[in-house]
Amino acid sequence: MGADFTVTLLNGRKTDVYFLSTIKELSAKLSAYGRRVLWVFDSNSAALFTNLPANSVILPSGEKNKTFSSIEKIISAALDAHLSRDSVFIGFGGGVVCDMTAFAASVFMRGCSLILVPTTLLCMVDASIGGKSAIDFKGGKNLIGTFYPAKDVLISSACLRTLPQQEFISGMGEVIKHAFLTEDDALYDFLVKNRNAILKKDRETVSEMVNMSLRVKASYIERDPEEKLGIRQALNLGHTFAHALETTANFSIKHGIAVAWGLSRAAYCGAELGITSRELQEKIDSLLSLYSYDIPYRIGRGEWLDFYSSVGKDKKRLQGGVKFVLLEAQGRPVLRELEQNLVKSAVISAPSRIS
Ligand SMILES: NC(=O)c1ccc[n+]([C@@H]2O[C@H](COP(=O)([O-])OP(=O)(O)OC[C@H]3O[C@@H](n4cnc5c(N)ncnc54)[C@H](O)[C@@H]3O)[C@@H](O)[C@H]2O)c1
Structure with missing residues (x-):
């Protein structure tokens, strides 16, 4: 075979x-x-x-x-x-x-x-x-x-x-991330159209979704197998926010669920900087909401110092600064350092864009 x-x-x-x-x-x-x-x-x-x-x-x-x-x-x-x-x-x-x-x-x-x-x-x-x-x-x-x-x-x-369903939902965070790392809307459309079957873990539907999702990951790793060219780093979309949230929450939040939240926070920062369009930000937040992620979630003010020190420890620190993955467009990731105030507004006080 x-x-x-x-x-x-x-x-x-x-x-x-x-x-x-x-x-x-x-x-x-x-x-x-x-x-x-x-x-x-x-x-x-x-x-x-x-x-x-x-x-x-x-x-x-x-x-x-x-x-x-x-x-x-x-x-x-x-x-x-x-x-x-x-x-x-x-x-x-x-x-x-x-x-x-x-x-x-x-x-x-x-x-x-x-x-x-x-x-x-x-x-x-x-x-x-x-x-x-x-x-x-x-x-x-x-x-x-x-x-x-x-x-x-x-x-x-x-x-x-x-x-367990929570583990499944955690994996979905990475699938949704992949949907926005490709210019092709096929995975995005599939996720919108097949939400119920996916959440019920319908075998054929999930298999097709995994196949599409994995091909997106493959396209990045094949171009940068050892993570030395900055291409594979795009797969960390949402991860700098996610790692800091996981650490602040003492790992009580599952990784992929934190990634989903981080994806939304990265879209917010990109939109504030004029790098990501507001339409793409809305598209990301709506898909995340369709899968019931708690996108309006914000950390408490008292957690900020812990959160930001975890951001600083993130292993994607390059040449002294932490690079966040943002989206110039769907499927077009860029690495950017972000001002502390922008990160703060993204995780503490930014208004939700979900109506
Ligand atoms: N190598 C890589 O590129 C890469 C990428 C992402 C994550 N990771 C690593 O993967 C790990 C997280 O993976 P994970 O989320 O699969 O965690 P995990 O392996 O801990 O699995 C999560 C839970 O599900 C249970 N489980 C596994 N299969 C099951 C099944 N079919 N039915 C019931 N329970 C089942 C496990 O026992 C565990 O309790 C982390 O250590 C992370 O660093 C590696």
């Missing part, structure tokens, strides 16, 4: 992306990787299997387990199973499992084959392609990692059946 599409990264390394409609089709594809395989799950993704395959590691779920000690567990299991460099690591789970499996695969015997099976929407549309592997270290998110693209990414929207 041929791949649905292929992403070409650094040094011609390719990731083949396959869409599989049912768990049965997914299992058939997975069985073709043979026996020299190590499976990595977390406690929730493992529950999608009635009988776990041989050579499985089940890690506890959650970001707090994205650590060296989990990598040690993965590599120990690979050694216990007498696997070597010609073996395959399969990461089966959300972004945490996939990032860690990729990191472990990149260092095990100086690199073995990597297959990713994303089971959250966020991982399907974002973490599964692009080659970034990572673990957290000393309180810093994704501080240690490698560029190590998966050979294959297998996507089945059937895996989302058990995903």
Whole structure:
């Protein structure tokens, strides 16, 4: 079976992306990787299997387990199973499992084959392609990692059946971001037209949406595989606001939900500066409202100092300043430093444009 599409990264390394409609089709594809395989799950993704395959590691779920000690567990299991460099690591789970499996695969015997099976929407549309592997270290998110693209990414929207709705809505934040990172209105129109089916996680509709969304991400990473040319940074649209909000809220707000809010705040700043048209700002806010994100949300005045110091710590700080991604037009991102007062008005006191 041929791949649905292929992403070409650094040094011609390719990731083949396959869409599989049912768990049965997914299992058939997975069985073709043979026996020299190590499976990595977390406690929730493992529950999608009635009988776990041989050579499985089940890690506890959650970001707090994205650590060296989990990598040690993965590599120990690979050694216990007498696997070597010609073996395959399969990461089966959300972004945490996939990032860690990729990191472990990149260092095990100086690199073995990597297959990713994303089971959250966020991982399907974002973490599964692009080659970034990572673990957290000393309180810093994704501080240690490698560029190590998966050979294959297998996507089945059937895996989302058990995903909690809040996790699904979080993934939708990244999908909506992608809709505004392309000049083509196809994804935007699809999201407007199919809202109900999407929110009900209708398998075929979600699969088509993930396919369109992932192609937008692929178009950026292929042009800037190592994030050195400023092109791939566009994928951080909304993220500087989002990271600061997540930190201020002690990570009680899910990442993609913070990204949706950040997208709206970036559109506001762009419009205030005359970079983004008011029409595009309205288009962004209306789509976010259609998916019930709390766009009028503002941080309390007492949170401002914490919020702004988190903005300063954002890893996208370049040459001393923090660059925000703004939109010159749909699909035309630009990087800009923003005055403190503008950021403040965007997150504390800006009037909502939603009527
Ligand atoms: N590598 C990249 O380019 C990249 C991009 C974006 C995000 N990330 C990383 O991804 C992580 C976030 O990913 P995430 O949102 O998938 O988080 P996650 O992996 O923690 O998954 C969220 C929750 O859903 C559970 N879960 C997963 N699949 C499930 C299923 N099918 N049914 C029920 N529960 C399920 C998980 O156990 C977890 O509790 C972060 O660590 C982030 O840094 C990486």
